[in-house]
Amino acid sequence: MAQFPSKTGPNSGVWTIEDVYNARISDNWPDALFNRGIFSAGLTPVKTNIMDYVTISSTGNATDFGDLDTDLFSCGSVSNSTRGVVGGGGDNANTGVNTMQYVAIATTGNATDFGDLNAGTRVNGPAGVSNSTRGIFAGAEGAVPAYTLSNVIDYITIDTTGNATDFGDLLSARYVMGGTCSTTRGVFAGGNNPATNVIQYITIASIGNATDFGDLNDPRSRIGSGVQSNGTRGLFSGGEVSGAGVNTIEYITIASTGNALDFGDLTAATASSVGATSSKTRALAAGHNSGPKNIIDYVEIATTGNATDFGDLTVGRLYVTGMSNVHGGL
Numbered sequence: 069m070a071q072f073p074s075k076t077g078p079n080s081g082v083w084t085i086e087d088v089y090n091a092r093i094s095d096n097w098p099d100a101l102f103n104r105g106i107f108s109a110g111l112t113p114v115k116t117n118i119m120d121y122v123t124i125s126s127t128g129n130a131t132d133f134g135d136l137d138t139d140l141f142s143c144g145s146v147s148n149s150t151r152g153v154v155g156g157g158g159d160n161a162n163t164g165v166n167t168m169q170y171v172a173i174a175t176t177g178n179a180t181d182f183g184d185l186n187a188g189t190r191v192n193g194p195a196g197v198s199n200s201t202r203g204i205f206a207g208a209e210g211a212v213p214a215y216t217l218s219n220v221i222d223y224i225t226i227d228t229t230g231n232a233t234d235f236g237d238l239l240s241a242r243y244v245m246g247g248t249c250s251t252t253r254g255v256f257a258g259g260n261n262p263a264t265n266v267i268q269y270i271t272i273a274s275i276g277n278a279t280d281f282g283d284l285n286d287p288r289s290r291i292g293s294g295v296q297s298n299g300t301r302g303l304f305s306g307g308e309v310s311g312a313g314v315n316t317i318e319y320i321t322i323a324s325t326g327n328a329l330d331f332g333d334l335t336a337a338t339a340s341s342v343g344a345t346s347s348k349t350r351a352l353a354a355g356h357n358s359g360p361k362n363i364i365d366y367v368e369i370a371t372t373g374n375a376t377d378f379g380d381l382t383v384g385r386l387y388v389t390g391m392s393n394v395h396g397g398l
Contacts, residue, residue, distance in 0.1 A: 105345040105392040110385030115139040129379040134178040141387035144194035146203025152391040156191035183231040193243035197254035207242040217241035236277040246291030248302030249397040258288040282327040292344030293389040296351035297396030298369040306339035313338030332374040343388025355388040
């Protein structure tokens with residue numbers, strides 16, 4: 069049996085299969101690669117290809133991971149336990165891209181081409197949710213003519229490469245929504261244009277149109293991009309209400325339907341366009357639209373309350389997208 073780094077507790081020493089399983093599901097595996105969050109792209113205020121990573125179970129500043137293949141902001145992202153995929157986003161030509169690119173989360177390095185989204189040639193602001201097999205991108209500032217919104221939902225098989233396939237439609241055309249998920253259900257909330265309080269859901273393993281879930285407390289857009297979920301509870305962090313940034317965090321019970329409830333506040337007074345990610349216990353939000361944009365906050369998902377400072381991004385920015393290999397969809 070392989071000898072792994074020692075762990076605390078009564079079973080320290082040699083790891084059994086049961087030990088490994090229990091450590092993985094509780095985020096106590098000794099290798100930091102198994103609870104890694106990645107924050108990609110953004111405005112610094114210029115568009116950037118930066119990718120940073122953190123160990124979600126700890127606190128501290130982010131470390132450089134590598135680069136996307138072009139400077140982007142307002143991307144979407146999906147991930148499983150091994151691979152993360154970044155899709156869409158606004159580019160330096162201000163025309164947007166429909167490309168997807170992927171990284172191996174446990175390593176560091178630059179992103180590789182994955183394929184193209186379905187939503188047209190301009191796909192700013194898609195929202196992403198995923199389980200261990202399938203990634204879903206929903207909504208966008210869509211196809212020609214510029215600034216036409218899209219209600220398209222696309223899906224990919226994360227462990228392969230290739231172009232996205234049509235999944236169905238949102239209740240209405242939206243972009244910069246928040247997304248969260250369990251292993252079976254994906255949920256999207258808010259978005260432009262105009263801002264809405266609508267929450268809608270899909271069954272990830274099927275195909276079909278979204279169904280109404282309930283409402284946010286206020287019509288909200290530019291909610292954190294990335295999944296904040298422990299598999300039971302999903303969070304939506306930051307955003308804009310009536311055009312002004314807010315630090316609000318709201319939560320839902322993913323397996324049910326109903327309106328969102330207040331969770332607490334992020335540390336910055338206005339926190340639009342943050343990058344969001346999580347483990348099954350902790351949710352992170354990175355980059356804000358005012359104040360020190362390099363902020364990373366965290367909360368414990370199973371509780372309620374205000375966020376705590378985690379550390380800093382390598383470069384301050386907004387319109388970040390987040391992903392991890394241990395979120396609640398896996």
